[in-house]
Each structure stands twice: as C-alpha cells, then as structure tokens.
Amino acid sequence: MPQRDAYETDWIVEVNESLKCMPTDERQYWKKRSIYRVPTSVTDLNRKAFQPQSVSFGPYHHGKSHLRTMEDHKCRAFLQFLRRSGKPLDPFLESLREVARDLEESYDTLGPEWKEGGREGAGDRFLKLMIIDGCFMLEILRAATQEVDDYEPDDPIFHTRGMLYIMPYIWPDMLMLENQLPMLVLDRLVAVESDGKEDDEYINRLILNYCSPVKHTARIGKCLHVLDVVRKSLLLYEKPKPDKVGCEGFLLVRSATELIEHGIRLKKSKTKSLTDISFAGGVLSLPEVVVEEATESMFLNLITFERFHVRTGNEVTSYIYFMDYIIDNVCDVTLLHNLGIVLNVLGDDKETTELFHLMAKYTTIEPDNSLIAVCNEVNEYCNKPWNKWRANLIQTYFRSPWALLSLIAAIFLFALATIQTVYTVLSYKT
Incomplete structure (x- = not known):
C-alpha cells in the first residue's frame, strides 16, 4: 500500500471533519440564508449598483478604505442611541447573543474571522458589528423621518446639512443585497429599548417613510432585511390568479x-x-x-x-x-x-x-x-x-387634423356625387 504524503493526509482529515459538520437537513440549512454575495457575472452589469459608496452595514464590506470615514459617526450614533434609551449596553448585547447563531447563518458566506466557531473572539467581534451597525441604521431611519431631533444643529450626518448632502447617498447603500443587516438585529434592539412596546410593523414603517414622503400604514409583515421590506411594499396588491396561463405568445x-x-x-x-x-x-x-x-x-x-x-x-x-x-x-x-x-x-x-x-x-x-x-x-x-382594421383606420385618417379634414372632404364629395347621381336618375325617369 503506497504511503500518503502530509498534504493528502491533511486533506483526508479536513474532508472527514467537514462530513461531521454537514447539516442533517439541508433544507433548513439553506432556509436561513437571506444575505448573499453577488457573483461577478452579475456585478459586471454595474459594479456601483452592488458596492456601497458611503457606508457599510454588516461584514461583507466592513473595513473597506473608502467607507472608513463613516465608522466614527457609527460610534457616535451608537452612544447616542444608548444614552437616549436610558439603558446600559448589557441587555442589548445579551439579547443579540441569544440569537447570534441565527444572525451568523443569515449570511451566505461568512469568513472565519466573524464566526463564533472560528478565530478566538470572532463571535464577540461579530456581535459588536451587529449592534453598532444596527444602532446606526435605526438612528439614520429615525433622523430621516424626524422621529429624533436630539443631535446638535451642526451635526454632519443627523441634522439639516446631513439630510441634504449625506442621506441621499446612504439610502441606495441600504438597498444593496451585500450590505444588509438581518431584521432580527433591529427587532431585538427596538424590543429592549422600548421594553417590548413597539409592534412588529414599527421598523417597517420607519423604512418605508424614509424612502417615501408619503406615510405608509399598510402592514408588510415579517421581513428579512431592508431590501425585503422595500420589495414587499412594491408588491402590495392581491391580484386574482387567471384560470390558465401559458408561455405561447x-x-x-x-x-x-x-x-x-x-x-x-x-x-x-x-x-x-x-x-x-x-x-x-x-x-x-x-x-x-x-x-x-x-x-x-x-x-x-x-x-x-x-x-x-x-x-x-x-x-x-x-x-x-x-x-x-x-x-x-x-x-x-x-x-x-x-x-x-x-x-x-x-x-x-x-x-x-x-x-x-x-x-x-x-x-x-x-x-x-x-x-x-x-x-x-x-x-x-x-x-x-376588426381591431386591426379599426386601428389602421385611426392611424391613417385620425392622426392629424389635415388627414381628418381630407377624410371629411372625401366623404362630403362622395355624398354630393351620390345625391347628384340620384337626382339625375330621377329626372330622367320623370
């Protein structure tokens, strides 16, 4: 029997470990995913449409150089959120820790630096990211809809100037698939902050009121993230299903x-x-x-x-x-x-x-x-x-006033000629 080299042995060990970690129910495994990495074949259509330009939410684009300037503003918003709530960090952190695995599994591909089972301290790093980004998103939504106004008048993000020059760039970033936060993060933060007094539609209304000046009252239901809320709002209509459908034509x-x-x-x-x-x-x-x-x-x-x-x-x-x-x-x-x-x-x-x-x-x-x-x-x-003939008639004779006048004149002349012919025939008989 040939001897295995070290590389082959390591690979065998890796495969065996992967077999142990495979989910027994793959349907449940895929069901938890809702935030996906977008492949190059799609992003090539328009890279800017899928890459955040001003702020990152979640792990996929965290730390990118052109987005780092917003990190200080995130920390400010996080502290302002805690101060306004009148609660310490602990209950918020513990609430998110209870669902940490669900939050991790919301992401299609999550590197070991973020997973609890990966590098030491990765789980805490992931929760820190979730709570800071979640608080920042809530503060953005509330400031944009004028629900909070306790920031200084010269605040570069959360007051008048920020509303005019910064907010228009944050909203498109919040709609990017790779830049989503699980709705569970926002739900948990609001539940702790309000002692469970806000209903399930509170965050949905914040999101929809941010993207539209019209106040929304329709119930959207449970959503996965901001992009899912917007999608469901665009489809709010119960259309009756047809008796039959087919591809032909x-x-x-x-x-x-x-x-x-x-x-x-x-x-x-x-x-x-x-x-x-x-x-x-x-x-x-x-x-x-x-x-x-x-x-x-x-x-x-x-x-x-x-x-x-x-x-x-x-x-x-x-x-x-x-x-x-x-x-x-x-x-x-x-x-x-x-x-x-x-x-x-x-x-x-x-x-x-x-x-x-x-x-x-x-x-x-x-x-x-x-x-x-x-x-x-x-x-x-x-x-x-019949529809073709009528359409051709309209297009030929009724598209312009001159064509219509020509048609009327022709009909008038035809009527005169007919009357004259009838008159001549009657005169001949008499």
Missing part, C-alpha cells in the same frame, strides 16, 4: 407605440403595485414607476435577491422583463411618461430606455407567471381583423 408582446397602433389604450393602474398589470376591453393598465438616480441600483439588487432567495418568488424580475418589451425605444418612454406611467425624473428618455434594457439583461420569467396570460390576451386582441 409571450415573446410577441409589442412595444407601447405598437400597442397604440393596434388599437390598444394604455392607462395608469389604480395602485402602484408592480403586480397590478391587467388587460380588459382593449385597455392595458400598467402601474406607475418613478425612474430616478437610485432606481437602477434598487431594481438590480431586488432582481438579484429574487434570483438567490428562491422562496421570495420573482414578481419584480417578471415586471422588469415585461417592461423591457413595452419599452423598445425612446418613443415608448416618451409615450409612457405622457400617460403618467413612467415618471422620468432623470429627464433623459434615451437614458431611461437603456436603463430598462440593462436591468432586463439575464432576467427570465417563470412558466406559471400571471403576466403570460395578460400578454396572451393582448396578442389575441391585436390579431383580431
């Missing part, structure tokens, strides 16, 4: 301008839910979407979250996939903007067109998605001869 969906040419009217849906897309009586209803600086980053991270966290569904992905067909060129964006469906804050229709094409890259749609049924209904309507 989905790829034949026409652009907005082509739909108009085929006699279909477009209008804004009654809600802003991305799932509120319907077709009835020749009218295609689409939800309003605001396109601004943070839109690309937000949607790319939502799409990536749906891709890796399979239990969420793929409603956001399907919406972007669908809109990529509706928006084929600049004319489509202009049309949708005039109808109030695409509120283009960017101001450049070409840029918005390219944005939807970029976001839709590498997206797909599930076979049983309800949008397929909507698209099939639209295509059936477009393919009916």
Whole structure:
C-alpha cells in the first residue's frame, strides 16, 4: 500500500471533519440564508449598483478604505442611541447573543474571522458589528423621518446639512443585497429599548417613510432585511390568479407605440403595485414607476435577491422583463411618461430606455407567471381583423387634423356625387 504524503493526509482529515459538520437537513440549512454575495457575472452589469459608496452595514464590506470615514459617526450614533434609551449596553448585547447563531447563518458566506466557531473572539467581534451597525441604521431611519431631533444643529450626518448632502447617498447603500443587516438585529434592539412596546410593523414603517414622503400604514409583515421590506411594499396588491396561463405568445408582446397602433389604450393602474398589470376591453393598465438616480441600483439588487432567495418568488424580475418589451425605444418612454406611467425624473428618455434594457439583461420569467396570460390576451386582441382594421383606420385618417379634414372632404364629395347621381336618375325617369 503506497504511503500518503502530509498534504493528502491533511486533506483526508479536513474532508472527514467537514462530513461531521454537514447539516442533517439541508433544507433548513439553506432556509436561513437571506444575505448573499453577488457573483461577478452579475456585478459586471454595474459594479456601483452592488458596492456601497458611503457606508457599510454588516461584514461583507466592513473595513473597506473608502467607507472608513463613516465608522466614527457609527460610534457616535451608537452612544447616542444608548444614552437616549436610558439603558446600559448589557441587555442589548445579551439579547443579540441569544440569537447570534441565527444572525451568523443569515449570511451566505461568512469568513472565519466573524464566526463564533472560528478565530478566538470572532463571535464577540461579530456581535459588536451587529449592534453598532444596527444602532446606526435605526438612528439614520429615525433622523430621516424626524422621529429624533436630539443631535446638535451642526451635526454632519443627523441634522439639516446631513439630510441634504449625506442621506441621499446612504439610502441606495441600504438597498444593496451585500450590505444588509438581518431584521432580527433591529427587532431585538427596538424590543429592549422600548421594553417590548413597539409592534412588529414599527421598523417597517420607519423604512418605508424614509424612502417615501408619503406615510405608509399598510402592514408588510415579517421581513428579512431592508431590501425585503422595500420589495414587499412594491408588491402590495392581491391580484386574482387567471384560470390558465401559458408561455405561447409571450415573446410577441409589442412595444407601447405598437400597442397604440393596434388599437390598444394604455392607462395608469389604480395602485402602484408592480403586480397590478391587467388587460380588459382593449385597455392595458400598467402601474406607475418613478425612474430616478437610485432606481437602477434598487431594481438590480431586488432582481438579484429574487434570483438567490428562491422562496421570495420573482414578481419584480417578471415586471422588469415585461417592461423591457413595452419599452423598445425612446418613443415608448416618451409615450409612457405622457400617460403618467413612467415618471422620468432623470429627464433623459434615451437614458431611461437603456436603463430598462440593462436591468432586463439575464432576467427570465417563470412558466406559471400571471403576466403570460395578460400578454396572451393582448396578442389575441391585436390579431383580431376588426381591431386591426379599426386601428389602421385611426392611424391613417385620425392622426392629424389635415388627414381628418381630407377624410371629411372625401366623404362630403362622395355624398354630393351620390345625391347628384340620384337626382339625375330621377329626372330622367320623370
């Protein structure tokens, strides 16, 4: 029997140890993950959309050089949070320690420097990161929604100047998949601070009121992190499921301008839910979407979250996939903007067109998605001869006042000629 070298022996020991550590129920193992590393194949679409530019939350980007300036502000916010709560650090730390393993397992890939079973003291380092970043996030949310105002007037982050110049950059960072904190951290901190008086929706309302000036009252339910809260808020609409769905014809969906040419009217849906897309009586209803600086980053991270966290569904992905067909060129964006469906804050229709094409890259749609049924209904309507004829008539004779006047004149002359012919025939008979 050949002798094993030291490298082979070490590898055998490593494999045997790994076998001992393998979870007996892999379903539970994967179920706990909710914060994922984004692969290069995805980040290559737009690196800035996935890499925080001003502040890190959690372990993945902690300590990066361009984010270190915010660490001192985190410590200030942490101390201010403790002072306002009137409680020492111990109860907060102990509350998080109770769920430390759950917090660790929320992360897809966590280095040994953060794991309790890894390097000595790693567990305490991880808890310290969770509590400081968690307090900072809560202070940001509260300051942005004017729930707290006990910072000095010249505070560079939490007062007027910070609201104008810093906060707009923090919000996109809070929506990045790699930059999430488990919602359990915020829940535990608030529970200790308020002695359990705040309900489950308190943090959800803080998050939604930060990203929108409109006060939110709808109940979102339990969420995994900030990105999950935003995703669920975009889908708040119970859409009835169609009797049947099928893939046939989905790829034949026409652009907005082509739909108009085929006699279909477009209008804004009654809600802003991305799932509120319907077709009835020749009218295609689409939800309003605001396109601004943070839109690309937000949607790319939502799409990536749906891709890796399979239990969420793929409603956001399907919406972007669908809109990529509706928006084929600049004319489509202009049309949708005039109808109030695409509120283009960017101001450049070409840029918005390219944005939807970029976001839709590498997206797909599930076979049983309800949008397929909507698209099939639209295509059936477009393919009916009467609808085609009526659309051609409208496009040919009613697109401009001159074409309409020419049609009226032709009808008038035809009527005169008919009357003259009838009069001549009657005169001949008499």
